[in-house]
Amino acid sequence: MSTRRLFAVALVVSLLVAGVASYYASSHPDGLEYVAEQTGFIDSAEDSATAESPLADYQTSGVDDARVSGGLAGVIGVVVMLVLSTGLFWLVRRREPRDADADADAGQRAQSEA
Numbered sequence: 001m002s003t004r005r006l007f008a009v010a011l012v013v014s015l016l017v018a019g020v021a022s023y024y025a026s027s028h029p030d031g032l033e034y035v036a037e038q039t040g041f042i043d044s045a046e047d048s049a050t051a052e053s054p055l056a057d058y059q060t061s062g063v064d065d066a067r068v069s070g071g072l073a074g075v076i077g078v079v080v081m082l083v084l085s086t087g088l089f090w091l092v093r094r095r096e097p098r099d100a101d102a103d104a105d106a107g108q109r110a111q112s113e114a
Helices: 003-019 031-039 066-092 100-113
Strands: none
Touching: 003 066
C-alpha cells in the first residue's frame, strides 16, 4: 500500500470515528467532572477560561442537534490537529543536504575572505 493511500485511509477512519462514533461514546467524557459530581464537590468548580469557546464541552456552538454538534466538533478537532501536526512536521523535517561541492566552495570562499 502506498504512503498516500495509507494516509487517506487513516484520515477517513479518523473523520468517521470523530464524526460518527463519538456520538456513542460515554455520556461522562470528562472523568474529573464526573467524579466531582459523584463525590459532591462539583459546586466548587469554576468554569474554564475557554468555556464560551465555539467547541466547548465537546459540542459546536450554534448547532442545536446534539448528535450533529458533537460529530462536527470531532471532525473540526481532527482537521485542526491535522493542519497543526502537518505544519509542525513540515517545519522540523529533515532537509536533503545540499551539494557537497557547493558547500566546500562556500567554505573555501569564507576562509579566503577572512
